[in-house]
Amino acid sequence: MKLSYLERALAASRGGKPAAIATNLTSGLQALIEGSDFTGDLKVDEAITEGVRKALSEDRSTTVETDSGPVFVEVFNPPLRCFIVGAVHIAQPLARMAAALDYKVTVIDPRTAFATDARFPEIELSTEWPDEALQRLKPDKRSAIITLTHDPKLDDPALIEALKTTAFFIGALGSRKTHGARLKRLAEAGFGDNEVARIHGPVGLNIGAISPAEIAVSILGQVTSVLREDRLKQRDPA
Template structure:
């Protein structure tokens, strides 16, 4: 591998941008394809497939047999609300490989006793969320049921290109939320991004079951949707 390719690869990884190294197994020829350039690459179909799954692998192509080393940023989950569901959701999400952060200004909820080993930020969303740099490999959920906390958090998430936005609450609760956020200037297109009621419909009752339904929906968005344009 050329040092220039390696340096560029490390720079892209550090910036949390997806990138693929294409190595021709017969000739040893190598090139770096940035996520944003995949649409114009001769191998775009296989590159897109690998980027979506996040898996490296060997492919037979018109260029010969190539090995694709896929570098996709680790997915993140930002949870607003250090609530009961979050106590199940956070460890489950970590099992799935997510880097988890919980934001809740209520220190009685956001305590290390309730969330051992989870990154907690006991601040209001307007303070806590901007430094997290929510990007398109981030899933965002709002679970407090409290509009004072959930609404500003959702506004922040919808201003980003995160791949999933979910909000807890019944259809009725969500309808009221949509009215409030509309009054605050959010567009119908923005509001349509919110998955609410949150999670796949599996008849979940207990907090851990609700966590399963949320993670199933997040997984579907991560793996099934076409890669969003950078």
């Protein structure tokens, strides 16, 4: 392995561009694949190209069989993203813990008294309105969106925008009563039962969490269980 390959693959993925490294497990020959470009001493044939396309789309490194032996395709996808709406107390441990789980975290809150660097050191902040921020940042199927404000003025526009995306997780903090009222408002805004069913509310696994940090654990536990749903199903086919 050339260190420069690993360096370039990691830099590309951090910059939002997927990359892959293909290694022939018999000869050790390698190629770095970035988009349609590739470099290296391994010949990138059709089987490898197809393997890379599939592995990137499934976000799963895999071994493909080729005429010259098995080739390991390692995926370097851009990081998962986590959008937290509401720079409230719970957002502080939630942002830190999500970053520890390798999410690229953005905390969104137009209330500049809440969204401060002092309260969220090293976390990307947006003081746009949540709907505007989400339109600009374009959450995709590798994104989680969590609203924490309890304030319909902020949560509702965020959820309406979130429901238009392919985000793998949408969650909203608030009691069952608050969530019931929220679902009613979203129905009035024209969303059907199937659509609003995507919202995990009240967000978080029921682990009896009390403190902000415990609530953050319960939320990220639920996000992880949705992210790894296919593995859960494999283990527990019932």
